[in-house]
Amino acid sequence: MPHVVTQSCCSDGSCVYACPVNCIHPTPDEPDFLTAEMLHVDPVACVDCGACVTACPVGAILPHGKLSEEQLPFLEINADFYKQPRERPLLAPMIESTTARADLGGLRVAVVGSGPAGMYAADEILRQAGAQVNVFDRLPAPYGLVRAGVAPDHQHTKQVTDLYDKVSREPGFQFFLKVEVGDVAAGADVSHEELLAHHHAVIYAVGASSDRRLDVPGADLPGIASATEFVGWYNGHPDHAHRTFDLSHRRVVIVGNGNVALDVARILASDPDRLAGTDISGAALAALRGSKVEEIVVVGRRGAAQSAFTLPELTGLVAGTDYRVVVDRDGEIISSQEEHRLHEGGLGHAADHKLAVLGQLPSASDDAVAGGKRIVLRYLLSPKGFDGSDRVEAAEFASGAFTADGIDYADEPVRIETGLVLTSVGYHGRRVADLPFDPATGTVPNDGGKVTDSPGAYVTGWIKRGPSGFIGTNKSCAHDTVEQLLADVNAGPGRTVGTQAELTALVRRRRPDMVDREGWAALDAAERRAGATQGRVRDKIIDADEAVRTALAVAPPAPERRFTLRRKSSVR
Structure with missing residues (x-):
């Protein structure tokens, strides 16, 4: 089998x-x-x-x-996937890790960001005997987009946090949550230079936290928001949990067709009773129960073969039973022949399967009189602007057609009436204090993870390579960064760094309500207990101040502990 x-x-x-x-x-x-x-x-x-x-x-x-x-x-x-034979040895080659020099007295590294990139980097550091890794995050709860970005109906994917919990319980690991790293004069809690003074290196794993914006007329109208903000709302992210979204109109338009767009469409179309047992925000669940949305239109600028969503996400979307998925075959056409001309050498395994799945979906026009909620996939529509007086009332697009040279867009606009527009056109990194920044790519310039012209600073994840890959892609990315870090540390002259006790005292002076790993364990347990009483996975505490109070009420700040460090067995 x-x-x-x-x-x-x-x-x-x-x-x-x-x-x-x-x-x-x-x-x-x-x-x-x-x-x-x-x-x-x-x-x-x-x-x-x-x-x-x-x-x-x-x-x-x-x-x-x-x-x-x-x-x-x-x-x-x-x-x-195996129709084309692959050259392969009997066993996949193991990825070896470099050993840090013994005279350091234990490698000490700060990691800024507690999402997948940061936690995989921490795991790599803890492979070193006697290592200490301190993970900083401005929010009181860790794990970044796994906690606040993965859709609530994808609980299997969120199980990766079990692995991160194992890492966080290792001797030599500590959380510094609700602690902002940056310009102290501007309100941050600890600076880059102060982290360097207490560590042999600092790894930034801060992701790409801002959205690419559409520069078209009407983009600032009320009723237009980013899909990232909507995801943060239904996932209870402290930055977005208290927002409201108008779900009183029958149609929502999503501009962009990546995985986030499909997640949003699926959540909008799903029976709220199916979401009730997940970790979705209570406020979002209540709003979805009262939703009048009947149709979600997911718009792509290019053709079907260039869909930004992945094959697994499309397969999961189509399998949903609470809604129908249809394709607008009047404006697009899943024309393999035309698209193949734009992709010499064939489309590849995933794209071929995507076209096959899309080709089996009903036409939107044939399905127009059916009842119930539906998700409409539309292609070859380029955003031209948004129309409305007090708030958005319609989205306007230029309609495209395949030509020998690519895609040509007509001047005559296609108008789609809507009461809510969510843009999902990509992520972009933000400038990191005291580090160089490339605004074009939204990344910190680096060589294999080593930050350009900034000794002791390293990057991993999206701030290193841009918004690409998946949760687990950060594992190999972190390994490469840590290997570069170890090579530099081993070749360098060595230096004395501040102690763990001195670092903790410094941070607690400026941030007395810092949440450490014991505090996070207490907060995590409290959310799970509250969820269990409601038949839910967890009931997230979405207000940051309340989350801190919960963490510190059960696990008040403790005196600095001295750990007996051991060499860590791999969690790979």
């Missing part, structure tokens, strides 16, 4: 090293690993040992006999 990788695959790669016969690809050492939308089990080579199931942090791998009906398409997706 061969095993199958399904929708919640995070591309962590742990399964690759657990497999005794190297039947899961692409592996982290293969060139297509960073661009692959998911990993795949070779059904011919699989020996049904189940080692990959144990290793997977998100429960994405199942024996094919245990697939649910909506997961059955992944049988073909996995198998089709």
Whole structure:
């Protein structure tokens, strides 16, 4: 019974090293690993040992006999990946880690950002004997986009936090939550220079937290927001949890068709009762129960083969039972012949499957009189502007058509009436205090993770490479950054850094309500207990001040502990 990788695959790669016969690809050492939308089990080579199931942090791998009906398409997706033979050794080569020099007295590293990139970096540091890693985040709860970005109905994906919890419980690990790193004169709690004074290096894993904005007329009208803000709202992110969104109009338009756009469309169209047991914000759940939205239009500027969403996300969307997914075949056309001309050499495994799935969906015009909620996928529409008086009333697009030279857009606008527009056109990094910044790419200039012209500073994740890849992609990214850090530390002259007690005292003077790892454990337990009484995964405390009070009420600031450090066994 061969095993199958399904929708919640995070591309962590742990399964690759657990497999005794190297039947899961692409592996982290293969060139297509960073661009692959998911990993795949070779059904011919699989020996049904189940080692990959144990290793997977998100429960994405199942024996094919245990697939649910909506997961059955992944049988073909996995198998089709191996239609073209791959050169591969018997076992995937292990990625080795450099050892830090012994005379440091224990490597000390600060990590700024507690999302996947930051937690994988912390894991890499803790492989060193006697290491100390301190993870800083401006929010009182860790894990970044896993907590506040992954859709609430994707609880399997959120299981990766179990792995991060294991890392955070390791000797030598400490959280400094509700602590902002930056310009102290401007209100931050601790500066880059102060972190360097207490650590051998500082790794920034701050992601790409701002949205790309549409520069078109009417983009500032009320009723227009970013999909990121909407996601933060329904996930209870402290920055967005207290917002309101008008769901009284029958139609919502989403500009952009990446995975976030599909998440938003699916949440808007799903039966709220199906979301009630998740960790969705209570306020968002109440708003969705009163929603009048009947149609969500997801608009892509290019053609179907260039859809930004991944194949697993599309497969999961189509499997939903609370709504219908249709394609506007009047304005687009899933024309493989025309699109192939734009992609010499073929579309590739994932794009071919996307076109196959889209080609089987009903036409929007044929479905127009059906009742219930529906998600409409539209293509070849480029945003021209938004219309309305007091708030948005319609979105206007230029309609495109394939030509021999690409896509031409007509002057005559296509108008879609709507009461809410959510833009999902990409993420962009923000400038980091005291570090160089490239505004064009939204990244910190670096060489293999080493920040340009800033000794002791490193980057990993989206602030290093731009908004690309998946949760698990940050694992190999963090490994590469830490390897560069170790090479520099081992080659350098060495220096004395401040103690853990001195660092903690400094931060607590400026931020007495700092939340450490014991405080986070208390907050986490409180949310889970509250959720259990309601039949939910957890009931998030979305107000930052209340979250701090909860953490400190159960786990008040403790005197500095002295840890007996040991060499950490890998959680890979």
